[in-house]
Amino acid sequence: MGAITLDRIMAVQAAYIRCIDSDALEAWPDFFVEDCLYKVTTAENERNGFEAGIIYADSRNMLSDRVLALRKANVYEKQSYRHILGLPSILKNGGDEAESETPFLVLRIMHDGQTDIFASGVYVDTYRAHGTDIKFARRLVVCDSSRFDTLMALPL
Amino acid sequence: MNVNVSNSGGGLSNAAQPMEWPEGELTRIPFWIYQNPEIYALEQQRIYEGPVWNFLCLEAEVKKPGDYRTTFIGSMPVIVARDFDDEIYAFENRCAHRGALIALDGGGHARDFTCVYHAWNYDLKGNLKAVAFEDGVAGKGGMPKTFCRSDHGPRKLRIALFSGLVFGSLSDDVPPIEEYLGEEIAAKIARVLCKPVVVTGRSTQTLNNNWKLYFENVKDTYHASLLHTFFTTFRINRLSQKGGMVVDPSGGNHASFSFIDKSSQEHDYSALGLRSENEDFKLKDTSLLANIDEFGDGCHMQILTVFPGFVLQQIQNTLAVRQILPKGQYQTALNWTTFGFEDDTPEMKRARLRQNNLAGPAGYVSMEDGAVGGFVQRGVASAGGERAVVEMGGTSTRNEGTRATEASVRGFWKCYRTHMGV
DSSP: OOOOHHHHHHHHHHHHHHHHHOGGGGGGGGGEEEEEEEEEEHHHHHHOOOOOOSEEEESHHHHHHHHHHHHTOOOOEEEEEEEEOOOOOOEOOOOSSEEEEEEEEEEEEEETEEEEEEEEEEEEEEEEETTEEEEEEEEEEEESSEEESSOOOSSS | OOOOOOOOSSSSTOOOSTTSSSSSSSEEGGGGTTTTHHHHHHHHIIIIIIOEEEEEEEEGGGGGGEEEEEEEETEEEEEEEEEETTTTTEEEEEHHHOOSOOOOEEEEEOEEETTTOOOOEEEEEEEEEOTTTTTTTTBOOOOOOOOOOOOOOOEEEEEEEETTTTEESSSSSOOOOHHHHOOOHHEEEEEEEEOOOOEEEEEEEEESSSHHHHHHHHOOOHHHHHHHOHHTTTOOOOSOOEEEEOOOOOOOOOOEEOOOOGGTSSSHHHOOOOOOOOOOGSSOOGGGOOOOOOTTOOOOEEEEEEEEEEEEEETTTTEEEEEEEESTTTTTEEEEEEEEEOOHHHHHHHHHEEEEGSTTOTTTTTTTTTHHHHHHHHHHHTTTOOOOOOOTTTTTTTTTTSOOOOHHHHHHHHHHHHHHTT
């Protein structure tokens, strides 16, 4: 089991956004450990200590369920995201557990070509070394704005 | 080449009598009502500034003296504050001097307000208390001796408190809040807001449609299982659901609800609720649906609206208020505030956090509502002279024992037309 390094963090960040942006959502839960916490929230809610998320999953199974719901149940116009990441700042690194913050910008591209800035913010992550991989134990998606256009179907 | 250019300067150009309500009373809704800028201006005057109670915020959001929130009634910016006499006040967020916003942020804590432009100062009741350089400088300038501060100030709202909800009105003719809500609706609000609440989150969903399309959508029980297929796709057996809908006499307020049959209650709801023949269509984590009968009456879903823009939501244990604000003819802000109660156990807190996935901008049973109004708005782009058909369940606007009806949508139009005179 190798130590967590900046290289490995950058690799997992890149693979994560590639997964979502290329519509490989079925592989998305694999980036997380089984007892993960994934939450999409806002900077305002974080400042106020408000715990509720726009999306809240405290198990990897809940992430799989969201993908299944998006594929089989929920109705939304065809759309895709393009995530652009800034550089991760490593806040803590204990070798087999680490924390970082990575800024993101997400464009939403609708089926008719309309492209808008859908969200910006920061990923606040805790990683856990997992065999030869590192996985997210906790991924807090803190959006800068509290305003969301139309709906949030695909995850950030 | 000659090209004939016809006048197409808006959705109304081809309508024969664009401001005329079509035959059929409340069962036909003309599409110009979602498009016309004159209607939009009239709504501000006759609805939001008229004899209605506008939802402003939760009492819990202005809990301590000095706490304030900024919000809107229609397009009018408003400050809601708790003064040091412990009473809640609301007034237009507009300086009496040049009209600038008095408070620039969403809320906080203040002893008073000072307009940034020329430093005119207001107390938490909205009274003008000080004018900078009122007596001039070194004997020169200043306001005339005849100037009286108490003659100037932003418009003040009347306040009504009900079960922890703060409502405001500019009208002296609006009925008392209990009467405005109607007995049945009032009881159903009090049923949910039965003890001190704690806010757990806020967000705003921008809807690309006229506000009325969203308000109709919330009142429309007909679409629920058709548009939102989450529960049906996963064959979540809602057991022997009983339910119905009530509409208040004005038509503007409604509540729809469903009950779990008491006789089935002893069974493990989450285990029973997730029968599925197809493994592929089965949720892996059933904790999302572990409903706790917290109000002790078996009612696991209640959606309630108050004219002109308030929604109280109980979907299992996920509780929220939604405020519907117009932002132009073609855009609406939907403000979500999720909450729990002060005495929530850690288990209940966790249940609410999980169940919040059902509602909000990414909610399993609500995300579609953020888009469907836009589908209508885009669909009717050139159909200002055409009309919608709202005839499910007949023509009545009253209570029904079924949710296969559009009675509450017709109720909305009854109330709307009374206010608007259209």
